[in-house]
Amino acid sequence: MADLQHITLTTKPSAQIAYTFHPATSSTATTTPPPLLVFLNGLGLPQASWFATIAKLKESNTPLPALLTYDRYGQGATTDRDPADADAEDPTHGHDALTVVKDLRQLLTQIATEKLGLDSAEKLNTIPLILVGNSIGCALARLYAQTYPGTVAALLLLDSVLANSDFVSIFPDPDAPGFDASTLPEGITADALRGGREGMKRIFHPSVGSKEGLSRRNLAALLPHADSPVLVGPDDGKGPFVTVVGHDFEAFAKESARMGRGEELTLVYANPYWHLYNEGLVKIAGDEAGRGKGPVQAPGAGHFVQKDNPDFVVQEILEILGKAL
Known part of the structure; x- marks a missing residue:
């Protein structure tokens, strides 16, 4: 495993970011321009959650591009906070996903010159980027590909955050006018729905901030649709290759139960809702045959797919x- 390193972005010189960089293996190291695979964390797990996957990748004896993991400001091994959040009224909502994308762009610019041997920042656009994200990392991957079209060759999206959802509305509102409790599936009660909605509001609603200061308040405005916009990759205007992976329904239901959410509520409401969202995500690859894959379920994996099933x-x-390469 590569040693943890630190880098200071020239755009934010008062703070450091922790990262690991793994050079390309021999047969891809001489590719021009050199490809780069970047792992994008969710809110729940830092870059260390990718280390088992990377170790197994290296054991595969397959030619690999350079690999990059990092912790965002205020996350994991990056103990420095985002300097731009210093004057934030609410530190848990100090910055949004677009700010993170701009920081990522700057990080990649510096990595390209310092680690990949490119002689100018402008050549970053020529690097075939492969983005692997989990949870909100999938939203960041999409936003990066939208903001910098033609630069991302492929995206692997592991149980994406429901970017356009308030999470509460996954479950019917038992207190809405006209609600009829007699229509509920067996094993579901109005009280269970109230509890599920309250639990989602308390933990997952976009109004809930994060320890690192990354706010989701405007995420639905940034990514209002699962299936659009269609992304533009570097291959003659075609979309990037996109693989959409969802959680294992049973494993996620058990994971939800451990967090105090009813297993039955997850099976009846959350899983179908999430699967429908994932079906939309595949379409951001465009209509070109073979560019999109999924959604596929990761066997035995809950939301944190890379932790539960790194082999997959x-x-x-x-x-x-x-x-893509």
Whole structure:
């Protein structure tokens, strides 16, 4: 495993970011321009959650591009906060996803010159980027590809955050006018729905901030649709290769139960809602045959797919690398 390193972005010189960089293996190291695979964390797990996947990738004896993991400001091994949040009224809502995307762009610009040997920042646009994200990391991957069209060759989206949802509305409102409790599926009660909605509001509603200061308040405005806009990759205007992975329904239901949410509520409402969202996500690859794959379920994995089933993630990474490079 690569040693943890630190870098200071020239755009935010008062803070450091912790990262790991793994050089390309021999057969891809001489590719011009050199490809780069970047892992994008969710809110729940830092870059260390990718280390098992990376170790298994290296054990595969398959030619690999350079690999990059990092912790955003205020997350994991990056103990420095985002300097721009210093005057924020609410530190848990100090900055949004677009700010993170701009920071990522700057990080990649510096990595490209310092680690990949490019002689100018402008050449970053020529690097075939492969973005692997989990949870809100999937939203960041989409926003990066939208903001910098033609730069992302492939995206592997592991149980994406429901970017356009308030999470509460996943469950019917038992206090809404006209609600009829007699129509509820067996095992579901009005009180259970109230509890589920309250639990979602308390933990997952976009109004809830994060320890790192990344706010989701405007995420639905930034990504209002699962299936659009269609992204533009570097291959003659075609979309990037996109693989959408969802959680295992049973595993996620058990994971939800451990967090105090009813297992039955997850099976009846959350899983179908999430699967429908994932079906939309596949379409951001465009209509070109073979560009989009999924949604596929990660066997035995809850929301944190890379933690629960790194072997499966390795399999999907190697497949999408074979398509994109």
